[in-house]
Amino acid sequence: MASHSFQTVFAVPMTCGGCAKSVSDSLYKLDGINKVEANVKDQVVSVEGTAAPSAIVEAIQATGKDAILRGSGSSDSAAVSILESFFEPDARANQETPDDGVTRDVRGLARMVQVSPTSTLIDLTVHGVAPGSYRATIRQTGDLKDGAASTGGIWSDQGAGDGSGPRGLLGSFTVGPDGRGSAYINNPFQIWEAIGRAMVVSRQDESAGPLKNDPDTVVGVIARSAGVWDNDKSVCSCTGKTLWEERKDEVERGML
Template sequence: MVASLKKQFKTEFAVELTCQSCVDDVSNVLKQFPGIEQFDINLSEQRVTIEGTAPPSKVSRALKETGRTVIVRGQGVADDKQGHSGAAVCIFDVYGDDPTKQLPKGKSGLARFVQIDNDTCLIDLTVEGLTPGKHGVHIHECGDVSRGWLSTGDHFNPTGVDHGDEFTGHVGDLGNLEVDDNGWGDMVVESERIKVWDIIGRSMVITKDEDDLGKNKQTQQQSKWNGNSGPGILCGIIARSAGAFENMKKVCACNGKTLWEEARLVQDKKVSSL
């Protein structure tokens, strides 16, 4: 599900650029991408900044298809004077109910949250390697993944209502993510119910089955609780993250690796663990 975004925002990408030819390749991709109002490519800083309504997850995928390593470094609003009210990220790094099990080869997921203003939170989610079809997406009340999704608690529900859709259900109900035949899925939502400061430290779970949005009358009790969406298959903790131009790190303080080496190490770890 990709909503039609009403507000413009800014996304900063770190892109592995080595020469003018790289700049030209990336520029050609961005010029043809719908929803990008303007962009800037800085070769010396290996930075690409876009402004517009284009979902960052789709832009990131298009940039990666040029064969380059791409990392989202921060997001914010297009109007620098306005600023943003907070940003968060959820990296799905636990598979199913076994926190010791590395993600199967080809499976990954990332969600980013930007509080555009006091009323609106932009949620941008992308996954790879899931079964084609619809999968429920929920924010859970606890940031505990010691037993995988089983220890994340119930859906985040500060208003005490029944499960439902992203407009009337639990605050943590985000509806369904639709995965295509190639295993890719994107979901972009502008929510007036979720606030970044309320969800940092909680968790996010993607379920095996489609969420019925609380409308299944045959299994009403289960439907009003979790939408009959089944067990979790991906989960992660929501953590505070940088806005646009707030993260200037080029080298990881933990191991001295550049951000490109670090990104490849993470990917290699997922593959070698299988």
């Protein structure tokens, strides 16, 4: 689907040249891989091509190594949305003001990289939801006060769109019996236009009424993420944890 090549950098724990070769060989088996450079000293793998970052992570993990995406595309051309469930079946749902400290279940991740003035690739993965057909949209606002219900309609600004419908209508994909699904989408918008808006993935038919926070609807704000070589931290200045300790924490929350 992707027609423009882009560069992505991953942190990968490697101890020798054999590790680097194993990772490189695994990645070259993927469609759309043009170049792989594995640096054992810096513990990073740079990949150039059109393959989805999520597919690259899976290929690296298949070698027995873990991988963390450190940056994608050029500066100011990448974004991410962590998709969480706002469904609250218990008493908290009846509170006028939800607890600020609520920890929500992460149910998906959307990585975005702009590869041309008229093309942004969206690598979307979800898990832990019911099987079926889902629709991904970018919303008018990023207001998550009431979860998906407060994000407004589908982003419909005129401009770089092709006139075929709302600009925020990304398309549909299928979640399998294991509760997992993915999509690799090419959409005609620029990253800066989507920053601060919300992304929603849901089975709901909006023609029947506004979105609700049901168990199979996930939502997250679209925020800037690092471009290639923009992120060289190995320890978080906020928590003092290494990036691998942070990775463990996020996986326990449900991050893919």
